[in-house]
Amino acid sequence: MIRSTILIFMLCITGGCQFYRNIIVNEGGQVFPWHANRDNPEYQKNWTVERAEWEINDAGTRYRAGQIDRATYNRIRKQHGLPVED
Numbered sequence: 001m002i003r004s005t006i007l008i009f010m011l012c013i014t015g016g017c018q019f020y021r022n023i024i025v026n027e028g029g030q031v032f033p034w035h036a037n038r039d040n041p042e043y044q045k046n047w048t049v050e051r052a053e054w055e056i057n058d059a060g061t062r063y064r065a066g067q068i069d070r071a072t073y074n075r076i077r078k079q080h081g082l083p084v085e086d
Contacts, residue, residue, distance in 0.1 A: 052080050055076060055080065056076065056077065056080055056082065059072075059073050059076040059077070060073070070085075073085070
């Protein structure tokens with residue numbers, strides 16, 4: 001009985017991880033379920049653009065708040081094809 005309870009508990013914990021890996025929520029609380037449209041190339045393209053914009057804006061906010069250093073901020077900008085700021 002204890003073994004089966006532990007097994008069920010472990011399955012519940014690890015089973016939910018895939019759901020949360022595929023869900024992203026923006027600052028306004030809007031859910032972006034990317035996994036729901038995996039087969040739609042147009043949606044994926046829009047998703048990629050929106051995510052890149054979000055990553056750049058997030059990096060700028062974290063840099064101004066002092067949470068990341070200039071090198072990390074510039075690495076993120078360079079990753080998305082933007083010029084490095086001095």
